[in-house]
Amino acid sequence: MNLFITNIGQLVTVASNGKRCKTGKQMRELHILENAALLIENGIIKKIGNANELKPVEDIDVVDVEGKVVLPGFVDSHTHTVFAGSREHEFAMRAEGKTYQEIAEAGGGILSTMNATREASKRDLYRLAERRLTDMLRHGTTTIEIKSGYGLSPEAEMKILEVMNDLKRDHYATLVTTFLGAHAFPPEYKNDHNGYVEKICNYMLPYIAERNLAMFVDVFCEKGYFDLHQTEQIILEAKTHGLIPKLHADQLSSFGAAELGAKHNAISVDHLEQLTDASIEVLKNSQTVATVLPAASFFLNHPYAPARKIIDAGIPLAIATDFNPGSAMCYSMQIMLTIACTQMHMTPEEAITAATLNGAAALGLSQEVGSIEVGKQADVVVYDVKDYRYIPYHFGVNHVWKVVKNGVVLEF
Amino acid sequence: MNLFITNIGQLVTVASNGKRCKTGKQMRELHILENAALLIENGIIKKIGNANELKPVEDIDVVDVEGKVVLPGFVDSHTHTVFAGSREHEFAMRAEGKTYQEIAEAGGGILSTMNATREASKRDLYRLAERRLTDMLRHGTTTIEIKSGYGLSPEAEMKILEVMNDLKRDHYATLVTTFLGAHAFPPEYKNDHNGYVEKICNYMLPYIAERNLAMFVDVFCEKGYFDLHQTEQIILEAKTHGLIPKLHADQLSSFGAAELGAKHNAISVDHLEQLTDASIEVLKNSQTVATVLPAASFFLNHPYAPARKIIDAGIPLAIATDFNPGSAMCYSMQIMLTIACTQMHMTPEEAITAATLNGAAALGLSQEVGSIEVGKQADVVVYDVKDYRYIPYHFGVNHVWKVVKNGVVLEF
Numbered sequence: 001m002n003l004f005i006t007n008i009g010q011l012v013t014v015a016s017n018g019k020r021c022k023t024g025k026q027m028r029e030l031h032i033l034e035n036a037a038l039l040i041e042n043g044i045i046k047k048i049g050n051a052n053e054l055k056p057v058e059d060i061d062v063v064d065v066e067g068k069v070v071l072p073g074f075v076d077s078h079t080h081t082v083f084a085g086s087r088e089h090e091f092a093m094r095a096e097g098k099t100y101q102e103i104a105e106a107g108g109g110i111l112s113t114m115n116a117t118r119e120a121s122k123r124d125l126y127r128l129a130e131r132r133l134t135d136m137l138r139h140g141t142t143t144i145e146i147k148s149g150y151g152l153s154p155e156a157e158m159k160i161l162e163v164m165n166d167l168k169r170d171h172y173a174t175l176v177t178t179f180l181g182a183h184a185f186p187p188e189y190k191n192d193h194n195g196y197v198e199k200i201c202n203y204m205l206p207y208i209a210e211r212n213l214a215m216f217v218d219v220f221c222e223k224g225y226f227d228l229h230q231t232e233q234i235i236l237e238a239k240t241h242g243l244i245p246k247l248h249a250d251q252l253s254s255f256g257a258a259e260l261g262a263k264h265n266a267i268s269v270d271h272l273e274q275l276t277d278a279s280i281e282v283l284k285n286s287q288t289v290a291t292v293l294p295a296a297s298f299f300l301n302h303p304y305a306p307a308r309k310i311i312d313a314g315i316p317l318a319i320a321t322d323f324n325p326g327s328a329m330c331y332s333m334q335i336m337l338t339i340a341c342t343q344m345h346m347t348p349e350e351a352i353t354a355a356t357l358n359g360a361a362a363l364g365l366s367q368e369v370g371s372i373e374v375g376k377q378a379d380v381v382v383y384d385v386k387d388y389r390y391i392p393y394h395f396g397v398n399h400v401w402k403v404v405k406n407g408v409v410l411e412f
Numbered sequence: 413m414n415l416f417i418t419n420i421g422q423l424v425t426v427a428s429n430g431k432r433c434k435t436g437k438q439m440r441e442l443h444i445l446e447n448a449a450l451l452i453e454n455g456i457i458k459k460i461g462n463a464n465e466l467k468p469v470e471d472i473d474v475v476d477v478e479g480k481v482v483l484p485g486f487v488d489s490h491t492h493t494v495f496a497g498s499r500e501h502e503f504a505m506r507a508e509g510k511t512y513q514e515i516a517e518a519g520g521g522i523l524s525t526m527n528a529t530r531e532a533s534k535r536d537l538y539r540l541a542e543r544r545l546t547d548m549l550r551h552g553t554t555t556i557e558i559k560s561g562y563g564l565s566p567e568a569e570m571k572i573l574e575v576m577n578d579l580k581r582d583h584y585a586t587l588v589t590t591f592l593g594a595h596a597f598p599p600e601y602k603n604d605h606n607g608y609v610e611k612i613c614n615y616m617l618p619y620i621a622e623r624n625l626a627m628f629v630d631v632f633c634e635k636g637y638f639d640l641h642q643t644e645q646i647i648l649e650a651k652t653h654g655l656i657p658k659l660h661a662d663q664l665s666s667f668g669a670a671e672l673g674a675k676h677n678a679i680s681v682d683h684l685e686q687l688t689d690a691s692i693e694v695l696k697n698s699q700t701v702a703t704v705l706p707a708a709s710f711f712l713n714h715p716y717a718p719a720r721k722i723i724d725a726g727i728p729l730a731i732a733t734d735f736n737p738g739s740a741m742c743y744s745m746q747i748m749l750t751i752a753c754t755q756m757h758m759t760p761e762e763a764i765t766a767a768t769l770n771g772a773a774a775l776g777l778s779q780e781v782g783s784i785e786v787g788k789q790a791d792v793v794v795y796d797v798k799d800y801r802y803i804p805y806h807f808g809v810n811h812v813w814k815v816v817k818n819g820v821v822l823e824f
Binding site: 086135139300332343346389396 | 498508713743744801
């Protein structure tokens with residue numbers, strides 16, 4: 001937990017000086033130190049300085065990175081990491097031109113993962129997710145939000161939340177738990193959508209809050225899923241229990257979901273592929289983080305969220321993977337940077353800020369993680385590159401050389 | 413060089429039964445054996461069978477892959493792997509909205525890599541390329557074409573070709589060498605384009621042919637680069653020396669480059685982003701392979717080649733990375749499969765055929781590599797997945813578990 005890292009070619013601090021996030025032109029300011037060193041004590045960043053001046057204390061492990069680049073660990077603020085089953089056959093069907101509807105009729109879609117997840121034991125779910133989380137660490141992600149939402153019954157949702165909390169206790173990664181019971185309507189409530197909303201409000205939310213199983217509540221607010229009224233019901237009920245809202249908003253259609261999130265101080269509204277200029281105006285006057293999910297657009301060949309407009313409007317923008325088996329089978333934040341730069345007109349600097357500090361803000365954790373500053377958790381990743389821009393530039397490979405989590409050099 | 417691989421969950425053979433390549437609906441036929449085993453002798457595939465029936469001979473190394481998936485090594489038939497310098501700053505400028513012209517004026521573009529490559533020693537070029545080639549192997553690519561083309565002077569082009577041939581002799585990967593002196597016009601011939609074409613025809617081609625430095629000749633046939641007439645001059649001269657033509661065709665504009673390639677029996681025409689229906693008709697009646705380069709479109713945010721139309725027309729289609737520092741900084745064929753499936757409407761089966769057997773056909777090597785069949789080179793790659801479709805489906809990570817090259821299990 002005590003560690004001295006030196007000869008850092010570029011220490012990309014993303015320093016915010018106490019600010020929760022960066023907006024607008026600040027997103028391009030990475031505050032890079034060249035030829036830097038880093039002193040970590042008890043898993044916390046203690047000193048940052050020039051490698052010629054800052055020297056290791058006695059009796060401390062020293063890592064000489066020989067001019068490599070160090071970034072804060074990525075904060076992946078939107079994932080669905082706990083699930084069973086795999087949907088490569090649907091991927092193939094989509095490549096053949098099958099529509100989502102045809103795939104759903106053939107037994108695919110969210111409900112296919114729901115079935116596999118309901119059938120899986122806690123132990124199996126734990127092991128599957130543990131392996132994924134470890135690989136995410138290996139690719140530079142040190143803080144990960146996980147949503148439930150493939151159970152869709154009180155029993156199965158609680159099973160998933162318990163697995164998430166077991167992993168949160170056990171795993172090296174910093175985990176954040178979100179309840180997404182409102183991910184889809186389960187078959188049991190196919191003809192009684194409001195009945196499922198009531199089940200969430202009157203049974204699941206109090207149960208979760210009492211046992212402290214989740215910090216956030218999320219709703220898939222979309223046509224054919226949860227409408228504005230149902231979403232608001234869930235948000236309001238969640239708030240009475242102290243859960244903080246997040247929203248899946250404006251992915252497939254635009255009807256005010258992001259604005260609803262802003263109205264209720266959602267910590268983030270996520271997706272935003274269909275975000276309108278009017279909604280951007282509303283978000284501008286809120287505290288809500290706009291989280292874009294490049295993998296979902298890439299994977300489904302859908303339009304990308306208007307990231308450029310969002311940043312230019314001064315709204316804090318975060319990037320996350322949306323890792324899930326249906327619409328974004330990817331947990332590498334490195335390739336998210338590449339997609340953001342090549343497809344979404346973001347600069348490497350903006351993409352890195354969005355994937356670190358602003359991701360932390362989307363989880364209410366930017367006082368602890370997301371940048372390399374004195375007093376923060378020592379979650380830092382060493383990349384085998386000479387320039388931070390090389391990470392999004394050379395894509396399709398893992399540039400991570402070493403991952404340091406809470407001051408511990410991880411061995412994989 | 414003798415090896416027994418068993419308990420293969422899916423042995424994706426891409427068998428062609430002696431055919432040079434697959435076209436149309438054949439591209440979907442991967443000829444997969446489940447629960448298979450593979451006997452390799454002297455680096456050559458000797459027997460293929462069921463794991464319950466085929467048993468190892470005595471005194472042979474056995475690799476039990478425990479149900480994993482085995483594919484032929486990828487054949488990357490279009491790369492520019494030998495270069496010095498790095499252009500992440502241009503990548504950042506493009507993300508900021510700078511045009512190619514503005515970047516060129518700021519000292520970027522092909523000429524920036526030309527300058528760095530001219531300045532580099534043979535030893536440096538060798539080391540840089542060696543490291544890249546090894547990482548390509550690590551990602552599942554066992555046969556790699558390399559083009560010269562960042563020298564653009566007789567001396568620098570010969571230096572690059574010598575490095576390529578040194579690597580061909582030394583490196584584990586099977587390498588194929590292409591002369592691309594006609595990649596751009598060097599500053600020395602800025603005002604005398606035909607002078608450079610003559611230098612290629614009258615000096616470089618005979619020199620290369622005499623020393624057997626390249627098997628193929630390639631030309632960047634594009635507006636502002638080499639026009640149809642100059643391209644034809646180079647092709648005709650190359651043929652008299654026994655070099656086989658390939659072409660960069662229809663990338664930025666469409667004016668008959670692919671048709672010119674077909675007319676002269678080019679082994680492949682590559683890029684094809686702007687390929688017209690009329691050119692497809694011409695290619696249909698040729699022996700030329702249509703090679704598409706998904707990374708270039710993705711990286712530059714350009715249109716994709718009409719892969720679906722090409723396949724449906726019955727033209728053999730190959731996929732390659734186009735690995736180069738300007739327009740496609742990627743050498744992972746795995747992510748090429750994903751881009752093909754998500755952006756180009758290709759099925760996983762078509763993409764795999766395009767990246768193996770048809771890539772081999774684009775190099776005239778499909779009797780040796782590109783499929784897992786008795787008598788072929790034992791270039792096989794084991795992936796840590798249960799279904800071959802999982803490889804393009806779960807993107808952004810390297811699924812390779814072991815690489816077997818000429819029957820040798822590589823240790824990295």
